[in-house]
Amino acid sequence: MILLMTGASGAFGRGMVRALANCAEIEKIYAMGRRNAFDFSSSKIEFARADITEEITIPDEIRCNLSAILHAAAETRFSAPLGAARRVNVDGLANIVALASRCPKLDRFGCLSTIYVAGKRTGQISENELEHTAGFVNAYEQSKFEAEQFLHRDAADLPVTIYRLSSIFGDSRTGAIVKAGAIHQALRFFYHSFVPMIPGTAKSLVDLISSDYAIAAVSRLFCDKFEPGRTFHVCAANDAMPLGELLNAARGCFLRNRPEWRKRAIEMPALVELGTFELFVRSVEEIGSPVLQQSVDATKYFAPQLAYPKTFDDSECASTLAGSGLERPLLQDFFPRVVKHLINEKWPVALDIISRCERI
Amino acid sequence: MNIGLEAIEYVLPESRRNLEELEAAGALETSAHRLREFGFEYAFTSKEGAFDLASKATAALFKNHDIEPEKIDALFYAGAIASSHSVNESREFLSAFNYPACRLQYDFGLLNAIVAGISQTGCMGMMTAVKCAADFLAASNAENALCVSADVFPHDAKREVIYNLISDGGCALLVRKNATRNFLRAHRHITKGYYWDCVARRNEIIAAYFPTAYNIIRETLAKTRTELDELAWIIPHNVSRRSWEILLGLLGISLDRLFAENISSIGHIIAADNFINLKDAADRGKINRGDKLLLFNFGFGANWGCMLLEH
Numbered sequence: 152m153i154l155l156m157t158g159a160s161g162a163f164g165r166g167m168v169r170a171l172a173n174c175a176e177i178e179k180i181y182a183m184g185r186r187n188a189f190d191f192s193s194s195k196i197e198f199a200r201a202d203i204t205e206e207i208t209i210p211d212e213i214r215c216n217l218s219a220i221l222h223a224a225a226e227t228r229f230s231a232p233l234g235a236a237r238r239v240n241v242d243g244l245a246n247i248v249a250l251a252s253r254c255p256k257l258d259r260f261g262c263l264s265t266i267y268v269a270g271k272r273t274g275q276i277s278e279n280e281l282e283h284t285a286g287f288v289n290a291y292e293q294s295k296f297e298a299e300q301f302l303h304r305d306a307a308d309l310p311v312t313i314y315r316l317s318s319i320f321g322d323s324r325t326g327a328i329v330k331a332g333a334i335h336q337a338l339r340f341f342y343h344s345f346v347p348m349i350p351g352t353a354k355s356l357v358d359l360i361s362s363d364y365a366i367a368a369v370s371r372l373f374c375d376k377f378e379p380g381r382t383f384h385v386c387a388a389n390d391a392m393p394l395g396e397l398l399n400a401a402r403g404c405f406l407r408n409r410p411e412w413r414k415r416a417i418e419m420p421a422l423v424e425l426g427t428f429e430l431f432v433r434s435v436e437e438i439g440s441p442v443l444q445q446s447v448d449a450t451k452y453f454a455p456q457l458a459y460p461k462t463f464d465d466s467e468c469a470s471t472l473a474g475s476g477l478e479r480p481l482l483q484d485f486f487p488r489v490v491k492h493l494i495n496e497k498w499p500v501a502l503d504i505i506s507r508c509e510r511i
Numbered sequence: 512m513n514i515g516l517e518a519i520e521y522v523l524p525e526s527r528r529n530l531e532e533l534e535a536a537g538a539l540e541t542s543a544h545r546l547r548e549f550g551f552e553y554a555f556t557s558k559e560g561a562f563d564l565a566s567k568a569t570a571a572l573f574k575n576h577d578i579e580p581e582k583i584d585a586l587f588y589a590g591a592i593a594s595s596h597s598v599n600e601s602r603e604f605l606s607a608f609n610y611p612a613c614r615l616q617y618d619f620g621l622l623n624a625i626v627a628g629i630s631q632t633g634c635m636g637m638m639t640a641v642k643c644a645a646d647f648l649a650a651s652n653a654e655n656a657l658c659v660s661a662d663v664f665p666h667d668a669k670r671e672v673i674y675n676l677i678s679d680g681g682c683a684l685l686v687r688k689n690a691t692r693n694f695l696r697a698h699r700h701i702t703k704g705y706y707w708d709c710v711a712r713r714n715e716i717i718a719a720y721f722p723t724a725y726n727i728i729r730e731t732l733a734k735t736r737t738e739l740d741e742l743a744w745i746i747p748h749n750v751s752r753r754s755w756e757i758l759l760g761l762l763g764i765s766l767d768r769l770f771a772e773n774i775s776s777i778g779h780i781i782a783a784d785n786f787i788n789l790k791d792a793a794d795r796g797k798i799n800r801g802d803k804l805l806l807f808n809f810g811f812g813a814n815w816g817c818m819l820l821e822h
Contacts, residue, residue, distance in 0.1 A: 344705075345714070347721040348761065415705040418722035427760030431721070434753050437545060438674055442714040 152374070153179045153216050153256075157203055157247060158223030158263070160184025162330035163319060163362065165191075167223060170366045172196055174374040181213060183224070203243035207250045217254040221261040221373055222247050229289045229333050229452035236294035244298045248306045257310070261373045264315045266358065266386050268296040271459045278315070278382045278467040288459070289452045299382075310379035314369050316360070317386035317463070318453075323361035323480035326492030331499060334359065336449040338401055338490065339498045341420060342412070345446035348421040350428040351457030353395025358387045358463055361480045368468065368477060376471050387482050388465040394422065394457055397486065404490035425458035514645045515690030516820065518578070519790040520571035521682040521783060522564055524557035524663075530676070538670040546676055550752025552775040554670050557663045557679035561595040562611045564681030565661035569615055572657075572683040580620040583685075584653030587643050588612035589629040589636030589660040591781045591810065596628055615659060624657065633810025634748060635700070636660055636782035637682060638818060644686040645695050656686045662781040673713060675750045675779045682783035693789065696803075697734040697819040699727050706813035716813055720754070723815050725761045728807055731817040739764055743802035743822075744792060748784040748809065749774045758807075770797060784808070785818070798822045 154171065158164040159182030168182050172193040182191065183201040191198065201207060203224045224247075226239035244262070251260050269276045270287035281300065287293040302311050320335075321328040328335060340346045368385045392400070398419055405412045432451050435443045493499070528536075530543035533554060539546065557564060565588070572578065588611055590596050598609045612626040629640045637660040644656035661681035664670065670677050706712045706719060732739065745768055747755055752774050759766055770792045773784070780787060785806040792798050799822065806818040 343715070345718045347718045416703045417705075418719060418726060421722045421725045421761045423761050424763075427757060430753075430760060431757050434549075434757065437548070438541065440714055440717075443717060446714075446718065 152177045152219050154219040154221060155181045155183065155209070155217050156221045156223060157183045158225060159198065160186035161223065163365070164223045166329060166362060166366045167221070167369065168196060169193070170370040171221070171374065174370065176374055181209070185224070203246050204238055205246070207246050209250070214250070214254055216256060218256045219259045219261070220247065220251050220254070220257065221263075223263045225263065226294070227291060229291050230448060231290055233290035233293060236290040237297065240291075240294035240298045241301055244301060245305070248302070248309065251306070251309050259373070259377045259379065260306070260309045260311045261369070261377070262298070262302060262311060262313050263369070264299055264313050265292065265295045266315045266317050266384055266463050267292045267456065268299055268315065269461060270296065273459050273461050275464055276461050277464045278384045285459075288455045312372070312377060312379055313382040314372060315382065315384050315386070316365055316369075317358045318360070319362050319365050320359040320482075320486065321361065321489030321492060322363050323485035323488070324363065326485070326488035328489060328492065328499070329362045333449060333453045335493060337454070338493065340446045340449050341398075341401060342405055342494075342498070344415060344417045345443070346420045346450065348423045348428055348431060349394065349450060349454050349457065350425040351394050351422055351454070351460075353393060353422055355394040355457040355460050356391040356462060357394055357397050357457070358391040359482050359486070360385065360387055361485050364477070364479050368472060371472060371475050371477060372468070375475070381467065383468040383471065384463050384465040385468055386463045386465055387479070388463055388469075390479065390482050391462065392482050392486065400483070400486050401490055404487050404494070408491050408494045425455055428455070512649060512688060513690055513694050514648050514686065514688055515695055516641065516693035516786070516789070517685045517687040517690045518572055518576040519682070519684040519786050520568050520575060521680060521787045521790065522567040522571065523555045523678065523680050523777065524559065524564070526556045526558065527553050528556060529553055533670050540669055540671050541674055546671070546674070548753070549674060550771070550774045551676040551778055554676050554778040555678040555680060556670070559663070560598075561590060561661040561663045561681070562598045562614065564663065564679065565611060565615065565659050565683070566618060568661065568681035568683040569619055569657070569659055572685060573619060576685065578655075578685060581622050583621045583624045583655050583657045584651070585644060585647050585656040586612055586616055586621055586624045586626040587629055587640035587656065587658045588615065588626065589640040589658065589782050591630075591633050591636050591662050592664070593630070594665070595662045596630055612659075621657070631812065632814045633812050634779070634781050634784070635808050635810030635812070635814040635816045637786055638806065638808045638816040639700065641684070641686055641695075641818070642698050642700065645698075648686060648688045654688045657683065658686060659683045660782045673717060678778040678780045680780035680783060680787070682780070682786050684786055692822055694821045695818065696821050697731050697737075699731040699734070699817050701727050701815045703813050709811045709813070719813065720809060721758060721761060724758050724807060724809065727815045727817045728762060728805065731819055732805070735819060737803060737819060741803050742768065742805050744798060744804050745769045746785050746788045746792060746804050746806045747771065747774070748807065749777060749779040749788070750809070782810070789820075793822070
């Protein structure tokens with residue numbers, strides 16, 4: 152298998168490329184990314200700098216021999232404006248699809264997506280569902296939804312399979328994070344007394360997965376179990392943690408790993424209806440405090456998902472991976488490890504304002 | 512024992528200024544437009560000192576409620592800012608010991624009253640004084656305790672604290688062991704010293720305000736197994752109406768149960784809002800006998816306080 156993978160210079164993509172390089176079936180990986188070349192320490196991997204928002208041109212000798220494309224490049228910032236998100240996630244995908252349609256030996260096209268294409272839907276979300284009119288919490292969700300629509304509509308003749316990932320929290324074994332995301336920022340703000348409220352209830356489920364599981368699952372589904380036309384939820388599914396339990400677990404980690412944190416007597420965030428949360432966000436925006444603004448920004452683009460309770464069904468993914476020996480690490484088990492890592496590494500999460508806060 | 516708030520009086524300064532006047536005078540940090548959106552309209556500013564306002568409120572209490580001065584067993588004097596705890600400050604160092612509580616005791620002939628000052632709980636001062644008075648009455652043979660509070664901001668100070676419009680004012684109230692109204696059913700006070708530096712921790716205080724308020728209100732009600740829907744009125748401290756919308760949203764209480772009339776017309780009288788509002792709500796016929804009233808307050812320090820009364 153000769154593979155072209157986009158998004159290879161991203162935090163998740165780098166791990167993905169390394170995992171794919173270990174697949175015996177893969178002879179060569181052309182890893183494309185926006186950033187500078189990385190040393191992947193594998194003769195299988197050849198890195199090329201490329202921007203998927205522009206037309207993708209690759210040498211004919213590579214194009215004609217490509218048998219697989221894994222599209223991982225994406226605008227994943229929840230705060231990105233819709234235009235910017237579409238530019239990468241829809242228009243960029245179209246450029247890759249155009250390339251794919253010119254690859255005569257292509258027999259598999261994998262596209263990473265998100266379980267949150269479900270947007271504001273509630274209830275059980277199946278892997279074979281996409282269309283809905285419930286709306287979206289942020290532009291990232293909407294653009295990935297539109298990207299999936301594009302694949303169904305304009306890439307029907309390609310052997311496409313979609314991998315919808317949950318939010319990646321960290322490595323289940325070491326606790327290391329691949330990239331500081333909104334959830335990590337929100338935890339840091341909670342640690343520093345800046346999260347007064349979260350929309351949702353104690354029972355609202357928070358679906359997080361470990362980076363090692365996400366990489367291994369996509370790798371196996373793509374290399375060993377590929378079937379065109381499938382959609383897989385790579386998520387915590389029934390192991391998602393209730394919000395109340397997750398916040399208690401976070402607080403427990405703070406106390407265990409920084410006993411002096413207790414002195415701050417920081418309250419658990421109140422769990423509120425979405426309207427109250429939005430009123431608070433609006434008030435912070437109106438008073439114009441940069442510090443508070445940053446704290447609400449850390450939650451306002453994703454936390455409203457919790458006000459739309461849903462569970463993600465992953466039975467297609469689970470049955471396909473059954474017998475592969477891959478076990479999904481339990482969120483309850485690795486969540487404390489990741490939080491401990493965040494604390495011990497002094498919150499490797501880029502938030503300027505927190506630097507002013509007392510460090511403990 | 513039915514300890515309750517038997518009588519309340521308050522005084523406001525003569526000078527009332529609207530938001531535009533305050534903005535023009537450079538007394539605001541936030542625009543008048545924004546503060547109006549947050550529910551404010553007027554602030555009262557005093558040319559008199561805090562003691563004068565305290566004295567006038569006390570005089571009104573004695574006059575209007577036929578209280579015998581010598582039957583007062585204790586006087587708890589609350590002031591949020593340091594200048595409220597000294598009368599006629601001069602360059603003479605010893606004048607810092609010129610306590611307003613002692614002068615009130617003398618001026619009003621409270622011969623049997625012991626006195627104490629309540630400070631360092633910010634806008635929680637009067638609520639703290641009431642709790643001290645109630646505990647004093649419960650623990651002794653005493654029958655009546657007077658609580659007095661007054662604060663006047665310095666002339667050059669802004670009239671806004673963390674997006675709240677501040678008024679000067681004074682309040683006096685009588686806590687009685689065998690009261691006929693406003694029985695104190697539950698009280699809770701939380702202090703979080705982490706927020707002691709109100710300048711450096713300003714934003715954290717705003718963030719901490721809501722979840723702590725939410726919890727203390729629920730904990731106070733739990734003491735008497737009172738449900739939120741049993742409350743007839745929320746008697747607020749006059750911070751922004753917007754913040755009350757958020758807090759009541761957290762609690763799931765309808766905004767129409769908030770006695771909010773004074774937020775725009777008076778503003779936030781530092782330590783006495785709850786009790787001024789309680790008096791006005793009663794005088795305006797809003798409260799019926801037996802109504803359960805929730806008083807919530809916050810003061811720098813940081814302190815959160817909550818009181819459940821039965822009218």
